[in-house]
Amino acid sequence: MNALLIYAHPNHASLNYAFFEAVQEGIKHNPAINEVDTIDLYEEDFNPALVFHEKKRRRDMHIDPDxxxxxxxxxxxxxxVFIYPIFWGRPPAMLLGxxxxxxxxxxxxxxxxxxPEGLLKGKQAVCVSTMKGPGFYSRFYLGNAHKILMKRALFKFVGISKVKIFEFGGMEKKNGKQKKYLSRVRAYFxxxxx
Known part of the structure; x- marks a missing residue:
C-alpha cells in the first residue's frame, strides 16, 4: 500500500505537526505500507487561489501542468491522509484550495x-484534524459540518468510500489529552x- 500525507498547517512547532509526526511514526512500523510521500502545503508555498481565464480554463484543470x-x-x-486544523467549522483555505x-x-x-462517477475508487482516506473548541461543539452546534464536507461532499463524490475522520476538540488546553490522542493516531496507523 502506498500512502500520501497532505499536511496543511503553517507552523512546524504546532500540535498539528506533532500529529503529522505521529502519523509518520505509525506508518513507519506498518508492514502493509510500502511507500510514503508527503505534501506540506505551506512549506511548498502552494497557491490555493483558483485562476481561470481564456488560457487557463476550468474544464482543463485535469491536464493543467501546474x-x-x-x-x-x-x-x-x-x-x-490529510492532517489539518479546523477553522470556522471547516478545513483551512489552503487545504480547500x-x-x-x-x-x-x-x-x-x-x-x-x-x-457523478467517482474516479478514485479503491483508495481510502483518513483525516486527522484538531480544533480549539470542544468536540461536542462541532457535533451538536455545527451538525458535523466538517465531517459531512469531507465524507460526503468530497470523498463520496470522487469514489472514496473507506474514510476515517479523527476530529480532536479542546486542543489548546494543556490537560494530557494531546498525548493520549497522539498515541491513538500513532497506534491506528x-x-x-x-
Missing amino acids: YEMYREKIKRADLL FIDQNFSANFAYRHEGLL RKLAK
Whole structure:
C-alpha cells in the first residue's frame, strides 16, 4: 500500500505537526505500507487561489501542468491522509484550495449523466484534524459540518468510500489529552491495513 500525507498547517512547532509526526511514526512500523510521500502545503508555498481565464480554463484543470505532480502523487496513493486544523467549522483555505485544484473533473470524477462517477475508487482516506473548541461543539452546534464536507461532499463524490475522520476538540488546553490522542493516531496507523 502506498500512502500520501497532505499536511496543511503553517507552523512546524504546532500540535498539528506533532500529529503529522505521529502519523509518520505509525506508518513507519506498518508492514502493509510500502511507500510514503508527503505534501506540506505551506512549506511548498502552494497557491490555493483558483485562476481561470481564456488560457487557463476550468474544464482543463485535469491536464493543467501546474498540478501534474500533485495528480501523480494522488494517483499513486492507495491511502490519502490529510492532517489539518479546523477553522470556522471547516478545513483551512489552503487545504480547500488544494482540493479545488487537484480533485478536478476528469481526474477525480466524471460527470456525464445525472450522478457523478467517482474516479478514485479503491483508495481510502483518513483525516486527522484538531480544533480549539470542544468536540461536542462541532457535533451538536455545527451538525458535523466538517465531517459531512469531507465524507460526503468530497470523498463520496470522487469514489472514496473507506474514510476515517479523527476530529480532536479542546486542543489548546494543556490537560494530557494531546498525548493520549497522539498515541491513538500513532497506534491506528501502525495497524491500518488495506
